[in-house]
Amino acid sequence: MAKKADRHLKCSICKNIPERVEAFWKGGELLGGELPRAEQKLEVVGAPFFNDRMSQGHNCLKQCPKCGTYYDWDFSYEFLVNGTEDEVVLTRLSDKDGEKRAKVVFETIGSADKKFRVEAEAWVKTLSTSQDGKGVYGAANSLQAGQFLGHDLSFAVPALTKAFVRFSGKEDEFLEQCSSLIYFVLREEIKESPEIARQVFDKLRGEKVTKKTKDSRQYKWLYDDCREVLRR
Ligand SMILES: [Zn+2]
Numbered sequence: 001m002a003k004k005a006d007r008h009l010k011c012s013i014c015k016n017i018p019e020r021v022e023a024f025w026k027g028g029e030l031l032g033g034e035l036p037r038a039e040q041k042l043e044v045v046g047a048p049f050f051n052d053r054m055s056q057g058h059n060c061l062k063q064c065p066k067c068g069t070y071y072d073w074d075f076s077y078e079f080l081v082n083g084t085e086d087e088v089v090l091t092r093l094s095d096k097d098g099e100k101r102a103k104v105v106f107e108t109i110g111s112a113d114k115k116f117r118v119e120a121e122a123w124v125k126t127l128s129t130s131q132d133g134k135g136v137y138g139a140a141n142s143l144q145a146g147q148f149l150g151h152d153l154s155f156a157v158p159a160l161t162k163a164f165v166r167f168s169g170k171e172d173e174f175l176e177q178c179s180s181l182i183y184f185v186l187r188e189e190i191k192e193s194p195e196i197a198r199q200v201f202d203k204l205r206g207e208k209v210t211k212k213t214k215d216s217r218q219y220k221w222l223y224d225d226c227r228e229v230l231r232r
Contacts, residue, residue: 007068007069008064008069008092013064013067014066016038017038018036020090020092021035021039021089022089022090024085024087026082027083027084035090041064042064042065043062043063044073045063045070045102045105046060046061046105047150048149048150049109049150059074061101061105062090063098063102069092070095070097070101071090071091071093072089072091073090074090074091076089109150112151120142120155123138123140123156124139124159125159126138127140127156127160127162128163133167133178136163136178136182137178140181143160144181147185147188153189154193154196157200158203160182160186160189162203164183164222165203165208165209165213167179168218169213169214170212176216179218180218183218186222187222190222194229197229200222200226201230204226
């Protein structure tokens with residue numbers, strides 16, 4: 001293993017984290033070991049695509065936001081007769097090992113991005129043209145799943161807005177759910193960039209938008225959100 005840089009000794013976060021630390025829980029109760037509070041300040045490399053949720057046996061790379069030191073975060077669990085036993089092991093890594101892991105993280109995200117973009121073509125097409133609420137709901141739902149993972153959705157914004165305008169203000173419960181879902185997806189994109197907010201806002205004020213659409217709740221929410229971002 002490469003020699004570890006000793007900057008972590010001077011770092012206000014890392015100096016409180018041992019080289020290797022373990023914690024065990026049984027049925028949610030801490031039984032042994034303890035993660036130092038400073039551990040909560042570490043950031044997951046490649047979040048939100050990667051995360052440190054303790055819902056499944058998994059592993060992620062963490063990094064100190066202050067000095068850049070890397071850590072391996074490893075969660076495992078075991079089913080026992082008297083309840084599950086959960087374990088987290090946090091280990092400080094050498095820069096060389098950490099950088100190697102970080103490279104794999106970003107390569108993984110890069111190829112997932114590409115795959116998502118290819119899959120999304122069909123959803124964008126559905127959003128742009130389909131009159132079928134179920135199809136549009138499914139497409140928006142799939143895009144939202146990608147959004148949660150941090151995939152860029154800016155390419156889908158025109159199609160999402162088009163579907164939003166087409167489905168808002170229809171007196172149908174399912175279509176209303178559909179436009180609410182699209183609203184939530186668009187809201188996140190708008191927050192990301194004033195250019196996107198401008199793009200959506202212009203479409204909302206376009207000639208093709210009917211009065212019924214303009215009177216819908218979802219339309220008002222989106223209109224106000226755009227205005228707020230543009231006012232900043
Ligand atoms: Zn540090």
